[in-house]
Amino acid sequence: MSLWDSLMAGLSLVATFEAFFALFAGICIGVVGGAIPGLSATMAVALTLPFTFSLQPITGILLLLGVYKGGIFGGSIPAILIKTPGTPASSATILDGHPMAERGEAGRALGMALWASCTADLVSNLSLILFAGWLASFALSFGPPEFFALILFSLTIIAGVSGESLLRGFLSALLGLLLATVGLDLVYGTNRFTFGDPNMMGGLNFIAVLIGLFAIPEIISMAWNPVAHLGKARALGQTKVTFADYRRSFRSIIRGSVIGVFLGSIPGIGAAPSAFLSYSEARRKSPNKENFGKGEIEGVAASEAGNNGVAGATLIPLLALGVPGDVITAIIIGAFMIHGLQPGPMMFILNVDIIYGLFIGLIVSSVFLFFVGSVAIKGFRFVADIPKRILMPAVLVLCIYGVFAVNNNIFDVGVMFVMGWVGYIMLRYRVPAAPFLIAFILGPLLEDNFRQSMLMSGSDPTILLRGPITWFFWTLTVVTIVAIVRSVVRKARSAV
Amino acid sequence: MKINKFGVAFTLSALLGATAAWAEYPERAVNMVIPYGAGGATDISARTIAEPLGDAVGKPLIMANVTGAGGATGSVAVQNAKGDGYTMLFARVGSHSVNPAMKATLPYTLDDFRFVTVYEINPVACAVTPASGINSMDDLIAKVNEGGVSYSSSGVGSLLHLAGAMVLKEFGVENPLEAATHIPQKGGGAAATAVLNGTATFLCTNSSALASFVANGQLKPLMVTTPEPVVGFDAPTANELGKERLNQLVGWTGIAGPDDLPDDVAAKWGEWMATATQDPKFNETMSARGSVIQLMDPEEANAFIIGQYNIFRALVDELGMRIEG
16 A cells, blocks of 8 residues: 555544544643542543543544643643643643743743644654654663663762752752652562551552642642732733744754653653653753753753653654553553454554554644643643632642542642652752652663663673664763763852 | 430431341442453443443443453452452453452462353354464464473463364374463453463463454464353364363353442342343443353352363363462
């Protein structure tokens, strides 16, 4: 079948009202779901899954993909407005998005988030369509040693998000690594730091930690000193993003999209590390490095490009290999299976109409996302105008509800509050929260891949240097660490 | 005195209310806990049966995924629930026969649950990549004896972990733990990926989890553990290879309540399941995924699970696989 025939077969499958309506409805559900703190994109997809059982396969899958893409963008809305990531992937957006909102530029930050998201989404979808085969074979060359080297390199992001003090950043990262060890040991299956509580056996719930670390400290500060914010300007977010902003951030957006595509095509990493990596790369390359973390619009652009760049690319391992790349695609693969579809290389031959139908749907989804997102921004922007004394209690209720709903477990709500106090103390002592989060996500990956490598080689460490991919990341790591040390030394000298 | 009277009246009415409730169980929605994540084998199975089952029950079934620790978190939630039949668990081979057999530290035992049904059996298949040059179980065993063979699993204490060791043991490998390396992964998808990218040599898991890889020619099945061949799997059965004992190595999904679940409630579930599993759409969906619908009443389900547990436990003790820490 020629490309044209495949396209036509796909078009005939998706060119129905239902298919497009499902996609559109999915994006709406996703944006709203992602925008509610605690109700992450993953939750929104999981909640939508049962509704797809009775739909046509293509309609159901497009619905889920819509929720996924909408959710990843929607998460940036509360991240910018109320410093609470709606979905883990949007944690990096807080770093610059929230300071912008505090300055009264919520509209501009949200607009940039949308533009960057849609651009990255498009790049990601095109990569899926054009390079799926190539990227899938690249992804398959990632065994545990390659993963280990990649994660080790990613940990250097910590230096980029530590803010004023590298030492405080390390402290925060250490705390994150420590808390990430709670749960079952991967290799021996033994309990670690569970203190005999079955609730701790699964580890600390990620969403609970995330919300606890970012949203609760704000609420505690508010309760501690209810009038502290009154003098500050936090006027209507009427400012809009301009084309000049977009052009200035364009390089960061494309870089972020490419990072997202690569990390998304490798199963097992997910969108949050990609957003942070994209952010720290943008900061490293930017002329206004100093302004990052204080409300730099390019930071918002880079983070959002990094996480949306993952959204299309995670479908590469899903479609080309039949392997779920992250939690969300693991749910989506369930929708394929329930309809008797078997994702993998043969699907490109047996169900070519569905594949091309999905491709067409994905391209359209970037456009839909732009329109739905624009409307959502218009609506949500006014959240910035709600007096904090009314907004904060409402946020608290949403957080408790959302964190409970993740796993229907009241213990997670407790984790959220404890982490909230930890986050509050960190806030008071100016210890940045972002390194904690990065370490909490990457720590277990680093440990697991190291130990898997050791199992593979019979404890021979030379396996960590096998092949060009490991060499590449080891070199990058060393170069980055040397650069960090040099800048610290230079800073210290100039201080003297 | 007045208060006392009121108290008596209250107790009486409460008692009456309680008996009335038993007479009409279920009088409200039933919470169904799925101890694994959305989109996984247990989740899909649970949500597929939920539709006909909800019709049979006549009250809504509230499906909730409570995930973590290989199914333990959700199982504990039901273990601690009241045995009134309003909180039930979708139990799975991993959480309710492999885990109890392998983990000394598990916060529950099989005695903490009352099984009301097992409705689905999943054959287990072992597979390698075509590139490995392994074409049969004999080839695999020969490779194991040479050394350097590893197998992946979805985690310590999972069905995949036990299955790898059990299959090698049945095929005459004296000490499978030493002869082959177990490389645990996080989740079933990651376990399959590990074999695809060469991190591990083989894996043994539910045929439904392998079906798409086999259909796509990415993995080559070596054996299925059921007496009957599995559709789409061009591989001999355990019986054809003379290893009937491996018939016990199958996945299953069932429904359980806390151990103090009353007899009449258990019996009701037995009836509902008998109705629900007749549903043609349910049968069609499950068969398409490679599951075998096999309904067991409460007694059969308990006997089946205990039987499987004992076999697994004996193997675990023999090989010293029990996790104590």
